[in-house]
Amino acid sequence: MQNSNFWTTLSKPIFILAPMYDVTDTVFRQIISGIGKPDVFFTEFVNVEGMCSIGRSNVIYRLQFTEIERPIVAQVWGINPKNFYKIAREIAGMGFDGIDLNFGCPEKSVMTHGACAALIENQELAKEIILATQEGAQKMPVSIKTRIGIKKIVTEDWITFLLQFNLATLTIHGRTAQELSDVPAHWEEIGKAVYVRNKLNQKTLIIGNGDVEDLADASEKVKQYGVDGVMIGRGIFHNPWLFNLQVTNKSTSPDEKLNLLLKHAQLFEKTWGNRKNFAILKKFFKIYCSGFSGASELRAKLMETNTVDQVDQALKEYRSG
Numbered sequence: 237m238q239n240s241n242f243w244t245t246l247s248k249p250i251f252i253l254a255p256m257y258d259v260t261d262t263v264f265r266q267i268i269s270g271i272g273k274p275d276v277f278f279t280e281f282v283n284v285e286g287m288c289s290i291g292r293s294n295v296i297y298r299l300q301f302t303e304i305e306r307p308i309v310a311q312v313w314g315i316n317p318k319n320f321y322k323i324a325r326e327i328a329g330m331g332f333d334g335i336d337l338n339f340g341c342p343e344k345s346v347m348t349h350g351a352c353a354a355l356i357e358n359q360e361l362a363k364e365i366i367l368a369t370q371e372g373a374q375k376m377p378v379s380i381k382t383r384i385g386i387k388k389i390v391t392e393d394w395i396t397f398l399l400q401f402n403l404a405t406l407t408i409h410g411r412t413a414q415e416l417s418d419v420p421a422h423w424e425e426i427g428k429a430v431y432v433r434n435k436l437n438q439k440t441l442i443i444g445n446g447d448v449e450d451l452a453d454a455s456e457k458v459k460q461y462g463v464d465g466v467m468i469g470r471g472i473f474h475n476p477w478l479f480n481l482q483v484t485n486k487s488t489s490p491d492e493k494l495n496l497l498l499k500h501a502q503l504f505e506k507t508w509g510n511r512k513n514f515a516i517l518k519k520f521f522k523i524y525c526s527g528f529s530g531a532s533e534l535r536a537k538l539m540e541t542n543t544v545d546q547v548d549q550a551l552k553e554y555r556s557g
């Protein structure tokens with residue numbers, strides 16, 4: 237399956253776990269693979285300039301993956317088309333199933349450099365980046381994740397522009413950059429993108445993204461807006477079993493949740509050692525440690541831990557008490 241267009245082999249609707257920086261690393265993806273796997277995983281976004289610099293070792297570990305996470309798409313961002321070409325070649329060589337361009341991150345620190353969502357108003361550079369990536373990617377499918385505008389909604393113009401590049405997939409987060417995640421996603425704009433795609437008779441798959449909580453909600457969006465699939469991000473914080481149709485949050489016991497927490501902590505330590513700060517792991521505690529009696533007290537104790545052994549100890553004390 238490597239480096240051919242895996243997107244066309246998936247049955248629709250396609251359900252995807254959204255890329256989330258400092259969340260969806262190889263450790264979290266392996267944990268999610270074991271309990272309810274989405275149809276596709278994305279890496280966190282990785283800066284192509286960083287990959288081409290002497291600071292490369294501070295970036296490249298975000299591209300670590302294991303076979304169980306396939307199909308896996310590497311997401312990249314940056315501004316220099318030459319670097320996109322180089323890194324697309326490298327990513328294809330690493331055996332990724334696809335490469336995705338982040339044209340949607342609204343953070344000031346990236347937008348002031350003209351990257352990510354800033355490209356929505358710089359079609360010339362966007363075009364150079366897409367073509368350079370496609371050339372570097374060779375047979376590996378290229379996709380884009382974007383928003384519907386910077387300040388103003390420009391769905392029709394922007395999506396029409398992007399559709400000329402024969403992209404494998406276009407994921408549309410239904411908000412402008414300025415809206416961050418502060419307003420409800422404009423799903424009717426995502427529906428408009430599907431309409432534009434159909435009118436142009438293009439094959440590019442359209443994936444909708446924004447505020448979807450679970451698979452029932454995702455299926456509803458597929459029906460209502462005609463998207464080929466749905467990408468879910470923050471919904472996984474409320475239920476890590478989200479992509480498993482057989483399991484709902486209600487039927488997972490505190491024990492199952494805490495076993496998963498420990499497994500995650502152990503895999504985090506084994507995978508990252510000192511590479512990642514323990515504080516990053518703490519962000520996950522709320523995902524597993526909520527929705528049962530004593531959860532908030534246990535969580536407070538877990539927040540005081542600094543090693544996996546201490547996590548293990550806190551869980552043992554909770555279970556024996």
Ligand SMILES: Cc1cc2nc3c(=O)[nH]c(=O)nc-3n(C[C@H](O)[C@H](O)[C@H](O)COP(=O)(O)O)c2cc1C
Nearest residue numbers: 254255256257280281381409446447448468469470
């Ligand atoms: C903590 C966090 C990190 C994120 N990092 C990325 C990223 O690296 N690349 C990206 O394209 N989007 C990133 N996003 C945006 C999500 O992929 C997604 O588009 C957004 O959360 C909306 O979907 P949701 O409502 O299902 O969460 C991030 C979002 C969150 C909450």
